[in-house]
Amino acid sequence: MRLGILAGEASGDILGASVAKELRRRHSHLQLRGIGGDGLAEQGLVSSHPMDRLSVFGIVEPLKRLPELLKVRRQAFEQQVNWRPDCFLGIDSPDFNLTLEGQLRAQGLTTAHLVSPSVWAWRPGRVRKIATAVDLMLCLLPFETRFYEAAGVPAICVGHPLIEELTELPSRAVQRAKFGLQNDAKVLAVLPGSRAGEVASLMAIYGQTMAALASQHRNLHFLIPAANDDRRRQIEAVTQALELSVTVISGQGREAMLASDAVLLASGTATLEAMLLRRPMVVAYRMPWLSWQILSRMAITPFVGLPNVLAGREVVPELLQDAAIPGELVRQVETVLERGMEQQIPVFDELAAQIGGGFADRSANALDSLVDSKRG
Numbered sequence: 194m195r196l197g198i199l200a201g202e203a204s205g206d207i208l209g210a211s212v213a214k215e216l217r218r219r220h221s222h223l224q225l226r227g228i229g230g231d232g233l234a235e236q237g238l239v240s241s242h243p244m245d246r247l248s249v250f251g252i253v254e255p256l257k258r259l260p261e262l263l264k265v266r267r268q269a270f271e272q273q274v275n276w277r278p279d280c281f282l283g284i285d286s287p288d289f290n291l292t293l294e295g296q297l298r299a300q301g302l303t304t305a306h307l308v309s310p311s312v313w314a315w316r317p318g319r320v321r322k323i324a325t326a327v328d329l330m331l332c333l334l335p336f337e338t339r340f341y342e343a344a345g346v347p348a349i350c351v352g353h354p355l356i357e358e359l360t361e362l363p364s365r366a367v368q369r370a371k372f373g374l375q376n377d378a379k380v381l382a383v384l385p386g387s388r389a390g391e392v393a394s395l396m397a398i399y400g401q402t403m404a405a406l407a408s409q410h411r412n413l414h415f416l417i418p419a420a421n422d423d424r425r426r427q428i429e430a431v432t433q434a435l436e437l438s439v440t441v442i443s444g445q446g447r448e449a450m451l452a453s454d455a456v457l458l459a460s461g462t463a464t465l466e467a468m469l470l471r472r473p474m475v476v477a478y479r480m481p482w483l484s485w486q487i488l489s490r491m492a493i494t495p496f497v498g499l500p501n502v503l504a505g506r507e508v509v510p511e512l513l514q515d516a517a518i519p520g521e522l523v524r525q526v527e528t529v530l531e532r533g534m535e536q537q538i539p540v541f542d543e544l545a546a547q548i549g550g551g552f553a554d555r556s557a558n559a560l561d562s563l564v565d566s567k568r569g
């Protein structure tokens with residue numbers, strides 16, 4: 194089997210390596226060509242370009258690197274057209290990969306894309322481009338396939354790799370011991386995001402919320418993971434000014450949630466992680482006023498937390514923008530600490546079962562079936 198593959202960043206390389214490993218188990222002579230990182234290199238890929246040259250974020254930085262990025266995409270196109278793989282798999286990086294996939298498909302190659310762009314939340318018009326670019330969309334979440342089916346795009350849910358990854362974490366008791374927490378302590382994990390602007394905005398609100406909670410609940414301990422040293426300094430500046438007794442750790446967001454009784458967090462993938470870890474949560478998020486005015490008008494889903502998006506209703510409290518005030522956060526966190534296990538966890542279990550595990554096996558099945566159908 195010949196598989197063209199392109200992962201533009203570290204998370205995509207991890208996913209690609211997992212799928213390639215399962216395909217190699219099935220196809221002893223699997224050949225890989227494309228772009229990837231260390232994970233795909235372990236599966237036999239000799240990357241045609243350094244993957245980190247494609248890991249560009251924001252708006253300005255890609256424009257500054259546009260000539261280089263266009264050159265890499267042109268060379269990747271030429272490599273795949275000349276090699277003629279059984280299938281080309283683009284992993285995430287939709288702005289780069291979907292254009293490439295469309296060009297390759299126009300040349301008669303079979304294409305698939307792993308990790309759906311958030312067309313269900315932003316810019317739904319992208320689905321028209323996807324329809325011309327891919328023979329199959331591999332989705333991580335079940336509701337995404339329904340969106341594509343309605344648009345006439347072949348799609349399949351392959352489960353989420355987090356389900357297997359999170360089962361490898363230790364027990365809550367072991368994790369608490371590592372953080373120096375008593376097993377019977379009441380712990381609130383607080384995750385204010387990883388970007389400087391997020392932390393600056395949210396820690397002001399989270400800090401006041403924590404101070405109010407601490408004054409009313411003497412046995413409550415706060416555990417805050419910092420994405421890096423700069424975020425740690427931002428977090429500690431707030432906690433020290435408010436004289437809060439907290440444990441700030443480096444990274445280990447999943448471990449912090451595992452050790453907690455409940456979670457206060459910004460939106461994003463962390464909400465899915467908390468759900469799969471069976472931790473009740475409150476979502477609270479703020480952004481600059483102008484950004485909110487623009488993005489709130491672009492959104493086509495009423496929710497930002499993935500458990501709510503999956504359920505189609507508000508299972509988890511969401512306090513966004515002007516609603517994200519300390520008094521309301523205190524009320525919601527207290528409710529979740531008292532009744533979150535009975536209110537949220539049964540729904541979390543149902544949603545996790547809908548997603549399902551077996552990501553690598555299901556992805557390999559989908560690609561094998563796609564290739565077989567094209568071979569006729």
